[in-house]
Amino acid sequence: MVSATRPAGAATVPALPLPPCAATTSAPLAILPPIDVPAAQRHMEGHDHATRAAVLAVMAGSPTFRLHPGESKEVERARTAARWAELAGAGLFVDTVAAADAAAGRAKLDAIHETASLLDYSLCIGMSVHFSLFGGSIAALGTPAQAAAWLPGVEALTMRGCFALTELGHGSNARGVETEARYDAAADTFVLHTPTDAAQKYWIGGAATTARWAVAFAQLYMPGEAASRGVHAFIVRIREDDGALVPGILLADCGYKVGLNGVDNGRIWFSHAPVPRGHLLARYARVDAAGVYTCDAPSPDALFGVTMSALSGGRIGIAASGVGQARVALAIALRYALRRRAFAATPTTPETLLLDYPMHRRRLLPRLASTVVHQTALNDLKARWGRALSAKDGHVASCGFKSIMTWHALETMQVAREACGGQGYKSENRIGVSRAALDISATFEGDNTVLLQQVTKSCLASYARGGKSGGRWSGALEHLNHPLPLPPPIASMAFAVYTLRRAEATLLPRLAAAIAASAAEPGATPFAAFTAHQVAADAVAQVHTQLLLLVAFMSATGTGGGGGGGGGTARVPRSLRPLLDTLGTLHALAVVDDNAALLRVGALSPADAAAVHDAIDGLCTALRPHAAELAAVMTVPDFLLAPIAFDVVAHNSRARL
Template identity: 45%
Template sequence: MDAEQSLEIDPNPIDPAAVAPAPIDVAELAHLLDGPYAAVRDQIRAHLPDHAELLEPQCRLDPDDYRRRVRQAVLDLAAAGDSVFGLPTAYGGGGDLGASIAAFETLAFGDLSVLVKTGVQFGLFGGAILQLGSTAHHDRFLADVVSGRLLGCFAMTERGHGSDVQSLRTTARYDADSGQFVINTPTDSAHKEFIGGAAVDARLAVVFAQLEVDGTAQGVHAFLVPLRDEHGRVLSGIRVEDDGHKIGLNGVDNGRIWFDSVSVPRAALLDRYGKVSEAGSYSSPIDNPDRRFFTMLGTLVQGRVSVAGAGVSSAKIALAIAIRYADRRRQFAPRGTTAETKLLDYGMHQRRLLPRLARTYALHCAQQALVAEYHDVFTRPDSADDHRRRALESRAAATKALSTWSAVDIIQACREACGGAGYLAENRFAALRADTDVFTTFEGDNHVLLQLVAKGLLTNYSSGFNDLDQLGLVRFVAGQAVETVIERTAVHSLVEQIKDVLPGSDREWDRQAGIRDRNYQLAMFRWREEHRIAGVARRLKRGVDDGMSPEDVFNRCQSHAINAAWAHGERLLLEAFADTVAAMPDGDNKITMALLCDLFALSTIETDRGWWMEHGRLSAPRAKAITREIDALLGRLRAVAVPLVDAFAVPPTALAEGLDNLAS
């Protein structure tokens, strides 16, 4: 054995006498996962069976009837107080933003069309009135929104401009003579597209449009525009089309909207960030139009936080079905025996499911950290400066992207792990795959969101953060020393701190630490993030120095920027998981969670081992040692895999026939 190989031996080998961790306390772990809003989650779980019939395979449901039943479920949830936790108590809501997200995450165990329509009504539509409107708007509309007497929609996305909200083409011109705004769709590509609730139910829309006052463009603002009368008839000047059948979420009535010079009163402007006087004078508490725009959008971050949580909940359902099935379904008997082997006892089956289980726990911990920060920022606004708000927006974007992409991967892997039985519509995978697929592109396309994250990493929310478009970002970074960009990031100081507690020189610390040393794992994740941020900064600077246009420079660096943002997101996952484990009381649950955290960290390193090896941070012997350690962890965690998914507390009715009919 040579010197390098001797460094690769884990100083803390697994005790062969302790192949499996001790049994865990499922109720205690479930309570930990439910967090500070356990009572809210229990309330939602208790009511989910009331609409269990919506979990029937959608192919058996008449589309129009399905929409009607989803609409009724949304109204029932409002009446029970299950969906209005985030709106003010003065108007019948719960007044607790954290409780609102917890309720949304738990509702995701049920029919996802109900979830999305609920999110549109109370999160997007009601939330926009709350966050962008004034007290007059609140007093006039919120009580009816909370009760469900007024159903609405959130009309932001256009056919020609989805993620590029700042370039929307719908116009809102103020006519001082009539004291009204004229809302218009100037071209066909400017029509509002894929608007939940627009096709059938919405009577009022929050419409995002380019405000024009006295011939001067004032940027995107939000307006309340009536779509239908109290009898459901579409109003004059409004044209609505049904988006029709979609891949999933067919209980939601998505539609397209055109406006033909529709006049609305001056009070229709949601005017928290911009007002227009009767005479036609525009004013705003934020002078800079770009900063005003990003501040306005920042108040709507709840949508991304909510979708991230829904992605995690969907992954939990899939894992609960697949792991329980694998613990019951037997296939192939060892030679000389008659008892067939359980699927979950096969090493490959453990490889397919248990690292994804560990990742879901990591995502859950990161989501809880995000929700706690979101609640604190928006309930104690005096304590949140612009830097903290931008950091929250970045964290929400990263968590949403990783959660929803992971959900798509996990659901597919679980479907395959259940074989042909998983392909049956009655076993929920068909609906889970179809309904969660769009999570990766609504509330922000994940690739665009990760570019937003990368922008924040490169500027560290500098004073000009809100003013920087992609080309401005190139110029900003090109004007900095690469070392300055890195030193400004939070991860740089973390890397420097962690080196102090690990042995060896700069080139040896990562080789000498134990594989399951949490400091080693964190350092690997942090170093990867720092290195990728530096790589993007160098590429941007080199391109400008070589005379390339900012457009070409940015286009050549997009994939590198997304890779840096992905590394940042995974670092947040590991830190949140590690913090959760560290805060747990000593005992069997903590031991098991620590093993699960190890599995997440090491399987992530294994997945990206080529990159670490290319950059000199992982030797071939250590890479092999990590694979061996993962296999050992899988063997240990197999015994508690079912209790670990039981701790998700997915209601039996939410699993539908998936559990009962999958095992032979």
């Protein structure tokens, strides 16, 4: 018997020898018990059920929340603002960013954002920019006194803010922003200035019309010093309460976008704008009354790391909204597929339901399974955030989950749109319009491809530490310490974990060795050495993130041999185990089926790849009788669905003209 072995130090690792074909005696479930839909819906929501119900009640009971596709940018912005005002009027934001229990406040805010995103992604993003980015920066980067002074106004919407980080010339490379903040000792102020048009703050949500304040990020220069002290965050007044611009501020509208036009993205120039010394967010760096600068971080780069930590939670929010949008699209597409018929075996027999075609099931059901796995992993991650999760692990998870989940959501929405044919192209049927709005999620708060490079860099650092300690790896790489066992049965989550670990055990040391060889070349820099192997780095990140997701799901649900109860989420009811086990297995096999790198590095044999492909069909067939229940498990109320989720003929009848 051949099994994977522990990779050797920094040596180049060849492709793994193929293991014998995995056992196939554990076939997919032929019959799935009835689904406990209410329990599954609570599982999908995860937390703060009462808050979610309260948001839905406001949305269902007000004409302001009715869907109006095809509006102008100006009308859409006004409607988004009105919706936000109604949620605020219902008292929903009390005890969120200013809550005494910060974790409970964040969970409540997450529930509001996620529920609102099911209807209106612009509403979700507008609120997230204000509460999570603007308010979150004050909470994370400000002193307790600054938080006490400003967060109540953030929560009460009397201090409307935006997050001014991205510049026209610096998007992903936020460390290189050019906006200057020079300390004027005589005036005891910082002077913010935009030195070039490339340094204008760009794509700033809320800056065009809504925000009165900004958290602005700038290079700090102290008197007499030519070198920057690094990127620092400042609270800057950009408008008076009546909307008038303050001196030294120029604002412009970013204009129409492909989607998300309810968010008023704007541009900001600073022209020697004075900012009080006390408006430097000073938890980690400060200038005292004597003009003396002190910083708790050992270097500007280290300070930048803690300054950007505020973005990690935002990425999780983006991932959650993406999963929510995928749920809406799948609920609509499944319900349509249970009504729409096309073609018949003979002229005298009924036409076949779309979902009775194997290919139609294959398009939708694996994506539904992945959506459930993603939602479960997100709920687990949020429960561990700031508690049993280190800053490093949180950063890796936020980068990887946001990338994988938003790509999955966009691809799922495209497949769901196509699965609804021409009806899916109508704006009133939501999927295409919602996909256009969500499209930005692949690039904002970090381009997904760039974020995955961050995952790989963390993996490389952990791998190097393990090598230096004599081949003892820890955390997510602990599996490298042991030879892998014989392959589990193919139709199981354990087989996917086994295969992904085999791939990581080859890809990661191979990448480390290749980068080391490039770095050893004359004149090479660490930047150039890593950049030369970006394609291989992406493969490492994809495998590592899919492993994190799958292991988190197994641990949180007690399925697939993953134990019970996992990192902070409640143990799932026994009634849900068959469903979650089936969906988890379908997701896991789909991940293996979709990743050609597993074949390239020998982690998967051609015979096992074929068996995986066939097992997916078996699982889709087993789930077919439960399609209506699965649509309900997506936890999308009827009023948030689309006409094609109901009687499309009646909706399009002459009587309604």
